[in-house]
Amino acid sequence: MTEIPERLKKQAQWQKSRRDLSWPEKVRLAEAIRDSLESLRRSRSGANAPRQVRRS
Amino acid sequence: MRELARLLNDMQAAGVIENYAVFGAMAQMRYTEAVATLDADVLVAVASPERMDVLAEVYEFCARRGFRAEGEAIRVGAWPVQFVPVFSPLTREAMEQADTADFEGIPLRVVRADHLAVIALSVGRAKDYARILALLESLSVTRDEIARLAARHGLSEAWRRFEARFADD
Numbered sequence: 001m002t003e004i005p006e007r008l009k010k011q012a013q014w015q016k017s018r019r020d021l022s023w024p025e026k027v028r029l030a031e032a033i034r035d036s037l038e039s040l041r042r043s044r045s046g047a048n049a050p051r052q053v054r055r056s
Numbered sequence: 057m058r059e060l061a062r063l064l065n066d067m068q069a070a071g072v073i074e075n076y077a078v079f080g081a082m083a084q085m086r087y088t089e090a091v092a093t094l095d096a097d098v099l100v101a102v103a104s105p106e107r108m109d110v111l112a113e114v115y116e117f118c119a120r121r122g123f124r125a126e127g128e129a130i131r132v133g134a135w136p137v138q139f140v141p142v143f144s145p146l147t148r149e150a151m152e153q154a155d156t157a158d159f160e161g162i163p164l165r166v167v168r169a170d171h172l173a174v175i176a177l178s179v180g181r182a183k184d185y186a187r188i189l190a191l192l193e194s195l196s197v198t199r200d201e202i203a204r205l206a207a208r209h210g211l212s213e214a215w216r217r218f219e220a221r222f223a224d225d
Contacts, residue, residue: 010160018089024160027057027082029090031134037092 059133061164072117074101077154079167085197087169095136099151146209169196174205
């Protein structure tokens with residue numbers, strides 16, 4: 001439990017460092033986030049696709 | 057985005073649009089940390105607003121430059137871009153009073169944080185409220201600034217409700 005304040009402090013520093021990136025850097029980060037989300041969405045829709053039943 | 061900045065500046069220089077400013081999530085990122093978004097939104101004042109299809113000249117200009125439609129957007133480099141004609145006194149003011157930022161050496165007009173917050177307030181979806189909170193947390197706008205701008209655009213009640221729900225200490 002004692003490590004929680006330290007972790008929160010580190011998280012706040014990490015958030016601040018992301019906010020301090022330049023605008024173009026943040027746009028590039030958003031591009032990477034978008035590509036990851038689209039890739040995840042594609043892989044999920046593939047995994048949820050109905051299985052083909054092979055008829056013998 | 058550099059490609060988009062060049063395209064918008066050229067479009068304005070050619071007289072296809074009178075003015076423009078990036079808004080929405082892409083503009084928000086100038087003030088807060090990066091956020092997930094699927095596209096870039098641009099407010100535009102078109103030169104011929106009386107046309108039935110007000111964005112026809114914008115799309116034609118993009119097509120001549122080799123940028124193609126992708127659903128309701130135009131793909132410019134890495135981003136689908138939604139061109140949104142100014143649709144209220146608030147959005148017109150936001151576009152006209154936008155900052156000119158330097159995007160890797162290219163000027164790019166971007167809506168100010170206070171206008172972004174009040175546009176979000178006027179739209180009022182969950183993600184718009186999250187945008188207001190992110191802008192406040194980044195200290196790029198104050199509650200007083202939002203209150204004043206909201207009052208000028210008849211949104212005092214919406215701001216009061218927002219404060220009661222999300223921002224009261």
